[in-house]
Amino acid sequence: MQLRIALVLLLSVATHAANSTCFPLGGAKFSGSKPSMDRNDWWCGNDRMYGFLGFSYPMEEGCGSSTSYDHISKDMQRMKKDYGATFVRTYLTTCRDVSVYKNLVKAGRDNNMGVIPMLFWDFGPNDKLMKQAENALLAVFQDAEVGKFAPYVIHSVAFGDELGEEGQYWMKPFNDLKAKLAKYGVPLTISDDWDRGEYKSGNSLSNWGKQVRDAVALTHVHIQGYYHPGAVPNARAHFNYLKGQVNFMKNNNIKRPYIISQTLWTSGKGGHAFRGNVDNMDNFSAFWNDMQNNCQYFKQEKVSYFFHAWSDGGEAPLGLLKNNGQAKISFRPQRC
Ligand SMILES: *[C@@H]1O[C@H](CO)[C@@H](O)[C@H](O)[C@H]1NC(C)=O
Ligand SMILES: *[C@@H]1O[C@H](CO)[C@@H](O)[C@H](O)[C@H]1NC(C)=O
Secondary structure (H helix, E strand, C coil): CHHHHHHHHHHHHHHHHHHHCCECCCCCCCCCCCCCCCHHHHECCHHHCCEEEEEEEECCCCCCHHHCHHHHHHHHHHHHHHHCCCEEEEECCCCCCHHHHHHHHHHHHHHCCEEECEECCCCCCCHHHHHHHHHHHHHHCCCCCCCCCHHHHECCEEECCCHHHHCCCCHHHHHHHHHHHHCCCCCEECEECCCCCCCEECCEECHHHHHHHHHCCCEEEECCHHHCCCCCCCHHHHHHHHHHHHHHHHHCCCCCCEEEEECCCCCCCCCCCCCCCCCCHHHHHHHHHHHHHCHHHHHHHCEEEEEECCECCCCCCCCCECCCCCECCCCCCCCC
16 A cells, blocks of 8 residues: 555656656757657647747758758757757758758757758649658658657647648648658647638638648647738737737637747848838847747747747848848847
């Protein structure tokens, strides 16, 4: 009897320890071998997923030096050291070869960072590229060197970018891939803005929106008031808009965790900028200061976010870093 009580106590202590040392927000670290615990006990739970997670990392140059281990690992080190990032989210991954996933998993493991890859084919149907992207990702789980680490580095996967603009053809391939990834315990979702006509009907979800909500395993949401000028006249108005979007998700039972995979403002003209008068550093600074200063809101609502984007390369003028590698603003969100 006493032995039993001792065992129960020991077990509950062990469970608690596992939680407080969860990956990658709770201090759990790779030790060289695959973690002995189940994947679900390794990752931090939804209650810990709040505030700044890391950067949206453009990978728009195909396979090459920018997808090498050294390049990725060096960027991860800077993201972590200078900004406190714990995750990286790939954006428009145009390398569709297993090498990019091997390098991401290895670099994530070696730097103790979680990885959220985006599978990308095109801004429209392209079955051939879609399959290539899927096969490249799936192969990493079978890789002799890093396969066993992959489920402990890859948190979740985004299927495409802003599929709201691509109709409904993708639901079947989405579900097929979801079933394949389930073998490794890795959840699949899409990365999109719920504030668009395809998903919404008044203050509720449309029928299609409900189908998408039910299909995805968690939420990678784009809260991008920049693209909703009517609702968000300038950066100062953005945070209220963000809160409204979070309330919409809560009211419509959209699945947690809520990860804002894309949120952004422009720092100047050209590139992705199209609004003219609000495309300036004043708005850019105000936007990111609001994100940093609302730590308590993110904690209370259990909402986390990525900075879109790490650098201007391909994403100008949205990046934190200019093309010369210097940061445009001082950004160091505290974890509250
Ligand atoms: C630890 O994690 C488990 C499963 O994730 C959860 O049910 C439990 O409530 C957590 N315990 C603590 C003390 O946080
Ligand atoms: C944004 O830009 C507009 C137009 O230049 C300006 O009036 C406003 O003060 C700027 N700053 C913020 C924080 O909105």
